[in-house]
Amino acid sequence: MHEIFKKRSLAPGYTFFVIKSPRIAKKIEPGQFVIVRVHEKGERIPMTISDFDREKGTLNMVVSQVGKTSRLLASLEPGERILNMLGPLGIPSDIESFGNVVTICRQGTAGALYSIIKALKKAGNRVTCIMGAKSRDYLVLENEIGAVVDELIIATDDGSRGVKGYAVSALREYLKKNQVDYILTIGSSKMMKTVGKIGKKYGIKTKASLGAIMLDGTGMCGACRVTVKGNTRFACMDGPEFDADEVNFNELIRRQSFFKEEERLAMELFEEGI
Ligand SMILES: Cc1cc2nc3c(=O)[nH]c(=O)nc-3n(C[C@H](O)[C@H](O)[C@H](O)COP(=O)(O)OP(=O)(O)OC[C@H]3O[C@@H](n4cnc5c(N)ncnc54)[C@H](O)[C@@H]3O)c2cc1C
Ligand code: FES
Structure with a gap:
């Protein structure tokens, strides 16, 4: 179970895996x-399943190497196994016939969008993906997503591919010229907070997939508590997607940095091989 079947590097710090896990592949939804x-x-x-193949019993995953555990995960080689994988967890993404859809991500979070984009296309939507990255070298799944969407807009901080600037600026430009019915964003809390405000300004239903800290993923520990429209919600059970303009992102950003010192120490010890 959970054997690494294939592995490849997508960009510096971003690893793509195909994992054999028939039980989860049978049930998982975008x-x-x-x-x-x-x-x-x-x-x-927590790791989102980027795509799945029910017949082959495989799951795809894009791992962004941001700290000790994601680096350990990314170091696994084909033939090795992931010890435990609990899932599928969370509420599947809203897949409806919305009309004109914009998805917006940055670098590795494109992985989490991939199967959702495929499902949105299958449901008859016109899908545009706005993909942001530091530079062209950090674009993740550009060809794969480009092959599925109606329009791919790339925004790089240094202008080495697509338009120069942030993905949210590209979204602002897009909305000046196009009528949009639904926006889905997966990225940093700061980016999603801005996208939520932009969506609200234009009166567009906008969802954000929250990266709250999660431990058990089953609603027991409370680690992923978020405030949505003034009410307490658990991102693992009630999400991870919520209406972006209803999320208290300032609280989420504070909670995401609760363990910063421990994470820094764990990384230092890991790099020293302790
Ligand atoms: C629903 C969901 C889906 C996700 N999907 C993916 C994915 O497909 N690919 C991917 O690379 N990453 C994904 N993440 C983020 C990933 O879980 C974190 O990057 C990872 O936990 C970092 O652990 P670390 O030990 O490598 O880094 P650390 O050094 O421990 O932490 C670095 C940062 O990662 C975040 N983080 C740390 N621990 C957790 C945790 N237990 N839960 C959530 N965030 C944490 C915090 O913001 C922290 O500041 C997802 C997060 C959530 C909530
Ligand atoms: S991760 Fe424990 S309650 Fe959500």
Whole structure:
């Protein structure tokens, strides 16, 4: 179970895996995630399933190497196994015939959008993807997403591919010229907060997939608590997608940095091989 079948590097710090996991592949829907544990003493971290093949019993995953556990996960080689994978978890993404849809992501979060984009296309939507990155070298799944969407808009900070600037600026420009019915964003909380405000300004239904800290993924620990429209919600059970303009992003950003010092120390020890 959970054997790494294929692995490739997508960009510096971004690794793509195909994992054999027939039980999860049978049930998973676009937008759902799993909680992964790499080894016996390891912490549990959430990972979205980028795509799945029910017949082959495989799951695709894009891992952004941001700290100790994601680096350990990315170091696994074909033939090795992920110790535990709990899922599918979370509520599947809203797949309806919305009309004109814009999805917006940055670098590795394109992975989490991929199967959702495919499903939105299958449901008859016209889908545009706005993909942001530091430079062209950090674009993730550009060809794969480009092959599925009606329009791919790339925005790089240094202008090395597509338009120069941030993805949110490209969204602002797009909305000046196009009528949009639905926006879905997966990225940093800061980016999603801005996208939520832009969506609200134009009166467009806008969802954000929240990267709250998760431990058990089953509503027991409270780690992923978020405030949405003034009410307490658990991102693992009630999300991860919520109406972006109703999320208290300032609180989420504070909660996401609760363990910054521990994460820094864990990374230092990991880099020293301790
Ligand atoms: C629903 C969901 C789906 C996700 N899907 C993906 C994905 O497909 N690919 C991917 O690369 N990343 C994904 N993430 C983010 C990923 O879980 C974190 O990057 C990872 O947990 C970082 O752990 P670390 O030990 O490598 O880094 P650390 O050094 O421990 O932490 C770095 C940062 O990652 C975040 N983080 C740390 N621990 C957790 C945790 N237990 N839960 C959530 N965030 C955490 C915090 O913001 C932290 O500041 C997802 C997060 C959520 C909530
Ligand atoms: S991760 Fe524990 S309640 Fe959501």
